[in-house]
Amino acid sequence: MTTYRQTLEEAVVAALRAIAPELEPDALEPQLPLRNQVDLDSMDWLNFLISLHERFGVSIPEADYAQLVNLNDVVDYLQARLR
Amino acid sequence: MIEFKLPSLGADMDEGTLLQWHVKPGDAVKRGQVVAVVDTSKAAVDVEIWRDGVVDELRTQPGEKIPVGTVLATLREMGETVAPARALTTPRHPVSPSARRRAQELGIDPDTVSGTGAQASVTLADIEAEARVRGAVSPVTVSVAVSSSQASAPDRQKEMRKAIAAAMSRSKREIPHYYLSETIPMAVALAWLQQRNEGLPITERILPAVLQLKAVALALRRVPQLNGFYRDGAFWPCDAVHAGVAISLRGGGLVAPAIHDVAAKSLEQLMRELADLVKRARAGSLRSSEMSDPTITVTNLGDQGVESVFGVIYPPQVALVGFGKVAVRPWVEVSELRALPLVTATLAADHRVTDGHQGALFLAELRTLLQQPQTLIDAPGTLANNRGMST
Numbered sequence: 279m280t281t282y283r284q285t286l287e288e289a290v291v292a293a294l295r296a297i298a299p300e301l302e303p304d305a306l307e308p309q310l311p312l313r314n315q316v317d318l319d320s321m322d323w324l325n326f327l328i329s330l331h332e333r334f335g336v337s338i339p340e341a342d343y344a345q346l347v348n349l350n351d352v353v354d355y356l357q358a359r360l361r
Numbered sequence: 362m363i364e365f366k367l368p369s370l371g372a373d374m375d376e377g378t379l380l381q382w383h384v385k386p387g388d389a390v391k392r393g394q395v396v397a398v399v400d401t402s403k404a405a406v407d408v409e410i411w412r413d414g415v416v417d418e419l420r421t422q423p424g425e426k427i428p429v430g431t432v433l434a435t436l437r438e439m440g441e442t443v444a445p446a447r448a449l450t451t452p453r454h455p456v457s458p459s460a461r462r463r464a465q466e467l468g469i470d471p472d473t474v475s476g477t478g479a480q481a482s483v484t485l486a487d488i489e490a491e492a493r494v495r496g497a498v499s500p501v502t503v504s505v506a507v508s509s510s511q512a513s514a515p516d517r518q519k520e521m522r523k524a525i526a527a528a529m530s531r532s533k534r535e536i537p538h539y540y541l542s543e544t545i546p547m548a549v550a551l552a553w554l555q556q557r558n559e560g561l562p563i564t565e566r567i568l569p570a571v572l573q574l575k576a577v578a579l580a581l582r583r584v585p586q587l588n589g590f591y592r593d594g595a596f597w598p599c600d601a602v603h604a605g606v607a608i609s610l611r612g613g614g615l616v617a618p619a620i621h622d623v624a625a626k627s628l629e630q631l632m633r634e635l636a637d638l639v640k641r642a643r644a645g646s647l648r649s650s651e652m653s654d655p656t657i658t659v660t661n662l663g664d665q666g667v668e669s670v671f672g673v674i675y676p677p678q679v680a681l682v683g684f685g686k687v688a689v690r691p692w693v694e695v696s697e698l699r700a701l702p703l704v705t706a707t708l709a710a711d712h713r714v715t716d717g718h719q720g721a722l723f724l725a726e727l728r729t730l731l732q733q734p735q736t737l738i739d740a741p742g743t744l745a746n747n748r749g750m751s752t
Contacts, residue, residue: 319665
C-alpha cells in the first residue's frame with residue numbers, strides 16, 4: 279500500500295527529474311546531500327523549489343534552505359506544512 | 362526579393378550542411394517558423410525565418426555543405442506575385458576588404474549598409490554596428506535543436522567537444538592571456554539580497570549570480586577595453602555589454618550564450634533572462650544572436666565549490682570574468698578579524714588589448730560596486746565612455 283509519504287516522495291523525485299532528466303530514481307540515496315548527488319546549481323535548486331511551490335503551494339523561504347539537505351529533509355518539510 | 366542567408370553561430374562555426382527543407386516554393390511563411398535544418402559542428406540547428414513572406418526559390422539542396430552567409434533561399438513579400446525586375450540599382454559605395462570579409466562571415470550584404478568612411482565607404486566598424494543592430498532585431502532566429510538532431514547523442518557530444526577544443530586551442534594559441542584575482546567581501550551584497558528576497562514570492566527571488574553579472578557590466582564602464590572583439594589585428598570595443606554566460610549542459614559540454622545589454626537592465630529582468638537562458642540552453646534551443654555576439658564571458662563555478670576560476674577567453678572576445686564559491690572565511694578589516702562571506706573574482710584578459718593595470722582597475726571597481734548593491738538596481742545603459750562604434 280502506498281503511503282502519503284511515498285506519494286510525496288515520488289512527486290519530489292519527479293520534480294527533480296524534470297530538472298535532471300538523467301537522474302535514476304533508484305540511485306538516489308535519501309540520506310545523502312541532494313545537491314551533490316543530482317548536481318544542482320543554484321538556478322536548478324531555485325527551479326526545483328519553484329516546481330514544489332507550484333505542485334504543493336508550499337513556499338520555501340531562503341532562510342529554510344539550510345534545513346533541506348537530503349531527500350528525506352525535503353519530504354519531511356513538505357509533510358509538516360501540508361498537514 | 363528578400364535573401365535568406367545562413368547566419369553565423371559564433372567563432373567556431375564557419376559552415377554547415379543543409380539537412381532538410383521544411384518548406385517549398387510557393388509556401389507562405391510566418392516570422393519565427395522553422396524552415397530548414399542545418400547541421401553544424403556543434404549541433405543540428407533549426408533555422409527559423411525572420412519575417413513573413415512567400416518562398417520564391419530554394420537555392421541550396423539538402424546535403425550541400427555551405428559557408429556562412431550563403432543565400433539559402435529567396436522570399437517574396439506577401440502579395441508580391443511576380444519577381445520584380447530590379448528597376449534601379451542602388452548606388453554602391455566602396456567596401457573595405459576587411460569589411461567585406463566580415464560582412465560575409467555575418468551574412469550581411471555590405472551594399473545594404475550605409476558607410477561612414479571616406480567617400481561613404483563601408484568600414485569594418487560599419488559592418489560590426491550593422492550586425493549589432495540586426496542582432497537586436499533578430500534578423501534570423503536559429504535554435505539548436507537537440508531533439509531534431511540527426512546525429513546520435515554520443516556523436517553530438519563528440520562534435521561539441523571538438524568545437525570547444527577548436528575554439529579553446531585557437532584561444533590559447535592566439536591570445537596572450539594574463540590572469541588577476543581579487544577577494545571580494547559579499548556580506549553587504551548578500552544581506553541586501555536576503556532582505557530583498559524575504560518579502561517576495563519564490564518566483565521573484567534573485568540569485569547572487571545576477572548581482573555579480575550586473576556588477577561586471579557596470580564595472581566595464583570603467584575599463585571598456587575589456588568589452589568587445591579582437592579582429593584583424595585590432596580591438597573593436599562595444600558600447601553595450603552582451604555578457605556570455607557559461608552554462609554547463611547536463612551530460613557534458615557547455616555553451617556561453619549572451620544576455621544582451623546587461624548594464625541597461627534591472628536585476629529583475631536579468632534574473633528572468635538568465636533563468637530563461639539556462640532553461641533554453643539545456644533544452645537545446647538557442648538563438649543565433651545569443652550564440653554569435655557575446656562581448657565578454659562571465660563564468661560562475663561557485664556552485665561546484667571551487668574557490669577561483671582561471672578562464673580561457675572565448676575568441677574573438679578579450680576577457681573572461683570568473684567567480685568562485687561564496688564562502689564564510691576569515692577577513693581582516695580595520696585591524697579586526699571577522700568571519701565574512703567572501704568570493705574570489707578572477708579576470709583572464711588579452712594582453713594585446715590591456716595590461717594588468719587596467720585589469721586591476723576593473724577588479725577594484727567590481728569590488729567597490731559589490732559593496733554598494735543599491736547602485737546595481739538600475740543604472741545607465743551604456744558605457745560612460747561613448748566609444749562610438751554603433752553611433
